[in-house]
Amino acid sequence: MILENLLRAMQPGAGLMDFAVLLAAVIAGILLILLGTGLFFEVMNARHPERKVQKNRINARKWQELAYAPGSIFTLSLCFAGGLFAQWQGWALAPLPLSWWSGPLTLAASILLYDAWFYWVHRLLHWRPMFRFHALHHTSISPTVWTNHHETIVEASLNQLYFFVIVFVLPIPWQMLVVQKVYDQISGMLGHAGYEHFASPLARAPWPLASTVFHDQHHGSFRFNYAHTFSFWDRWMGTLHPRYDATVASFEPKGEPAKSS
Ligand SMILES: [Zn+2]
Ligand SMILES: [Zn+2]
Numbered sequence: 194m195i196l197e198n199l200l201r202a203m204q205p206g207a208g209l210m211d212f213a214v215l216l217a218a219v220i221a222g223i224l225l226i227l228l229g230t231g232l233f234f235e236v237m238n239a240r241h242p243e244r245k246v247q248k249n250r251i252n253a254r255k256w257q258e259l260a261y262a263p264g265s266i267f268t269l270s271l272c273f274a275g276g277l278f279a280q281w282q283g284w285a286l287a288p289l290p291l292s293w294w295s296g297p298l299t300l301a302a303s304i305l306l307y308d309a310w311f312y313w314v315h316r317l318l319h320w321r322p323m324f325r326f327h328a329l330h331h332t333s334i335s336p337t338v339w340t341n342h343h344e345t346i347v348e349a350s351l352n353q354l355y356f357f358v359i360v361f362v363l364p365i366p367w368q369m370l371v372v373q374k375v376y377d378q379i380s381g382m383l384g385h386a387g388y389e390h391f392a393s394p395l396a397r398a399p400w401p402l403a404s405t406v407f408h409d410q411h412h413g414s415f416r417f418n419y420a421h422t423f424s425f426w427d428r429w430m431g432t433l434h435p436r437y438d439a440t441v442a443s444f445e446p447k448g449e450p451a452k453s454s
Contacts, residue, residue, distance in 0.1 A: 237386075387409060
């Protein structure tokens with residue numbers, strides 16, 4: 194029955210019930226990722242206390258922060274399921290057939306586009322008239338892996354609307370959109386983990402990747418480091434934390450060259 198609805202949602206002419214089942218399936222998938230990623234970081238953090246980014250700050254508000262997860266997860270699931278449904282119903286751009294080149298190419302393009310979307314939406318949320326919608330997220334000065342969904346519905350909508358809009362702009366095969374959403378959920382939680390487990394030269398100049406320190410410094414300082422996956426928007430716009438590169442280097446395993454900027 195559920196599978197029938199899901200298969201019907203993938204064909205033009207599907208109904209509201211088919212969309213509702215798709216939405217429920219997306220929510221279930223997001224909850225699984227939340228639990229799996231959250232437990233992974235809980236174990237990793239307990240095993241490596243020396244990797245804590247903000248050494249003197251403790252965040253014991255896990256359950257208060259998680260109280261906002263249902264609204265956040267419902268909103269992002271609605272946006273994502275809406276994007277998939279719009280493409281499957283033929284309302285959006287016809288996607289490229291999935292192939293060895295169309296998949297990686299559209300996925301890379303979409304990750305780059307989302308990084309730009311996230312950076313500018315985040316800058317907008319820090320604009321004084323808009324900050325009221327983002328202030329809740331910033332009550333976590335030292336974030337934990339559970340802080341990812343500590344946000345208002347307005348903030349979740351502005352960020353996640355991307356996954357609905359993109360199918361009207363980019364002919365991305367839906368499978369790649371699923372891969373990106375899984376990546377987005379895991380990387381969002383990694384950014385809030387509070388512990389730097391993946392420090393690497395790839396996460397500092399001249400390389401563009403952002404590590405956990407990147408978003409942790411955003412929470413710790415209220416400014417700097419507005420992007421998501423890459424640091425180049427912040428480098429271009431002059432909003433990179435002045436100690437970002439050096440802090441990443443300080444977490445790298447000993448023996449590697451620790452160049453600071
Ligand atoms: Zn912010
Ligand atoms: Zn955050």
